Amino acid sequence: MFERSAKHQSTVPNHVAIIMDGNGRWAAKRMLPRVFGHREGVKVFKRIVRQCADLQVRILTVYAFSTENQGRPPDEVSFLMDLMEKTFRTEIDELCREGVRVCLLGDRQGFSKRVKELWESAEEQTRGGNRLTLNVAFNYGGRREIVDAARRLARRVHNGELDADCLSEELFANNLYTSNLADPDLVIRTGGEFRMSNFLLWQAAYAEWYFTDVLWPDFSDEHLLEAFAEYERRERRFGRISEDRG
Numbered sequence: 001m002f003e004r005s006a007k008h009q010s011t012v013p014n015h016v017a018i019i020m021d022g023n024g025r026w027a028a029k030r031m032l033p034r035v036f037g038h039r040e041g042v043k044v045f046k047r048i049v050r051q052c053a054d055l056q057v058r059i060l061t062v063y064a065f066s067t068e069n070q071g072r073p074p075d076e077v078s079f080l081m082d083l084m085e086k087t088f089r090t091e092i093d094e095l096c097r098e099g100v101r102v103c104l105l106g107d108r109q110g111f112s113k114r115v116k117e118l119w120e121s122a123e124e125q126t127r128g129g130n131r132l133t134l135n136v137a138f139n140y141g142g143r144r145e146i147v148d149a150a151r152r153l154a155r156r157v158h159n160g161e162l163d164a165d166c167l168s169e170e171l172f173a174n175n176l177y178t179s180n181l182a183d184p185d186l187v188i189r190t191g192g193e194f195r196m197s198n199f200l201l202w203q204a205a206y207a208e209w210y211f212t213d214v215l216w217p218d219f220s221d222e223h224l225l226e227a228f229a230e231y232e233r234r235e236r237r238f239g240r241i242s243e244d245r246g
């Protein structure tokens, strides 16, 4: 089991990303409406944010709502939108006190003026947070993010501000929603599915993936430590060969 100690200091993933899946099934198992699972999921989310900050993870990105989730029944979509709004309205002062900087990753066009203003003020209020950066991917789609970056860069080429031959991976990455943030080291997916679901398609190119059957509302501090322990056992080669193989 992974335990926080000086020995493990360097092996805590710098950037952890989580696909918080399984809320609906958690509720269905209890014969409850799906939204009960989302409500329970928020409790787990709040706990895991604090645990990550305590373990000195520097960046946490959570997938709270995908562009494709817009296709769910309207009641569930508006419930999730309200839940996000309520969660950040009530939590933002404490997150700020705890040194958590929050950022929204996603397409804000579909948000009400009130939610847009909430995020602008939350980002502004927590800008100085230097313990943990919390990215909330809401109305987020990895492909849309890549197309947005391409469009922005194409415009600059068209306006003569950028030479197309100077377009590098670094410049492209800087035009994504995550701009200059380090890439995720570990992506955790709860809920037993083995797919990326359009999450951080560019940024997770060399992330270690950890899949667990545990449904998000059941995900405990111990489960996070197990994921970190597994991460610690992985050898990251980034396409190169192992050091001990010369």
Ligand code: FPP
Pocket (backbone or CB within 6 Å): 020, 021, 022, 023, 024, 025, 026, 038, 041, 042, 045, 062, 063, 064, 065, 066, 069, 080, 083, 084, 085, 087, 136, 191, 216
């Ligand atoms: C996936 O479970 C979960 C979501 C689409 C919503 C995730 C939201 C939370 C965990 C709450 C945290 C919220 C905020 C605002 C940070 P699912 O509904 O796809 O579950 P299923 O696969 O069992 O149907």
